[in-house]
Amino acid sequence: EPEVTQTPSHQVTQMGQEVILRCVPISNHLYFYWYRQILGQKVEFLVSFYNNEISEKSEIFDDQFSVERPDGSNFTLKIRSTKLEDSAMYFCASSETRSRRITEAFFGQGTRLTVV
Amino acid sequence: GEDVEQSLFLSVREGDSSVINCTYTDSSSTYLYWYKQEPGAGLQLLTYIFSNMDMKQDQRLTVLLNKKDKHLSLRIADTQTGDSAIYFCAERDSSNTGKLIFGQGTTLQVKP
Numbered sequence: 652e653p654e655v656t657q658t659p660s661h662q663v664t665q666m667g668q669e670v671i672l673r674c675v676p677i678s679n680h681l682y683f684y685w686y687r688q689i690l691g692q693k694v695e696f697l698v699s700f701y702n703n704e705i706s707e708k709s710e711i712f713d714d715q716f717s718v719e720r721p722d723g724s725n726f727t728l729k730i731r732s733t734k735l736e737d738s739a740m741y742f743c744a745s746s747e748t749r750s751r752r753i754t755e756a757f758f759g760q761g762t763r764l765t766v767v
Numbered sequence: 768g769e770d771v772e773q774s775l776f777l778s779v780r781e782g783d784s785s786v787i788n789c790t791y792t793d794s795s796s797t798y799l800y801w802y803k804q805e806p807g808a809g810l811q812l813l814t815y816i817f818s819n820m821d822m823k824q825d826q827r828l829t830v831l832l833n834k835k836d837k838h839l840s841l842r843i844a845d846t847q848t849g850d851s852a853i854y855f856c857a858e859r860d861s862s863n864t865g866k867l868i869f870g871q872g873t874t875l876q877v878k879p
Contacts (some may be wrong), residue, residue: 657809682865694810694855694869707864742810746865753865755800760809 653677657743657759664733664766672728672762674743682746682753683726685718687711687739688761694742700726733766740764769793773856773870780878785843787873789856792837796858799832800867801841804853813841813854843875851877 656675664670676683685697698708700718717729726745730737740763744756771791779785791799800815816823816830816839823830829842843850853872860866 684865684867686867686869693871694857694867696866696868699864699866701864707862707866744810744867753859753863755798755812755815756865756867757812758802758810 653757655743655745655757655759657741657762659762660760661763662765664764666735666766667732670730670733670764672730672741672743672764674726674728674759675724676726676743676745677747677757678724680745680747680757682706682748682756683718683720684744684746684756685728686742686744686758688742689736689739697728730764733764735766738764738766769858769860769868771856771858771868771870773854773873775871776874776876778876778878779846781846781848783846785841785846785850785875785877787841787843787854787856787875789839789841789870790837791839791856791858791868793858793860793868794834794837795861797861798859799830799839800857800859801828801830802855802857802869804855804872806852810855846875846877848877848879851875 683700688694699706740761742761743759746756801813802810827844831840855872856870857867
């Protein structure tokens with residue numbers, strides 16, 4: 652069964668360093684997302700991406716964050732200068748469309764980012 | 768703004784039915800979802816319901832939607848210890864981007 656894959660599963664980084672989280676969405680999906688879950692809190696939407704551009708972003712997704720689809724398969728989230736409060740589980744998700752409707756979103760296993 | 772609320776914890780005995788409840792605020796939601804998260808794992812899509820439906824059944828899972836009260840429930844029949852996990856309710860918001868708004872998750876504990 653097709654699945655969304657994320658790498659690495661766990662990343663530890665020093666405060667102020669740049670990190671890139673990688674995702675391979677399901678191949679025929681057109682919509683891509685990043686969410687994050689700070690320990691003990693809700694899963695929060697960060698950004699959605701369609702047709703090679705950001706379609707929506709949350710207040711959390713400030714200038715420190717960027718997303719890219721560098722080739723036909725990868726979807727990346729970059730955090731330019733990490734802060735302690737960026738420590739969270741980051742989930743990538745993708746959705747297909749049927750009859751021009753976005754259907755269910757499938758999530759990856761997540762990357763646990765720890766900023767020290 | 769849009770919000771989704773769930774109770775935090777539910778404990779049941781193996782073999783009993785579990786009912787996890789969720790309320791949401793966005794009356795224009797098109798799809799509502801249930802995801803399962805096992806310890807240390809990602810979000811697994813369990814089932815979803817389109818807003819013009821009242822009920823959806825999928826093996827041991829029954830989803831009930833009361834659109835008037837903006838209330839969604841997930842019933843798990845014959846609950847097993849393997850069902851122990853955190854269950855997240857989510858609504859698709861009214862934008863066309865497919866963005867999901869999640870509840871805080873209900874921890875289901877199944878006692879043998």
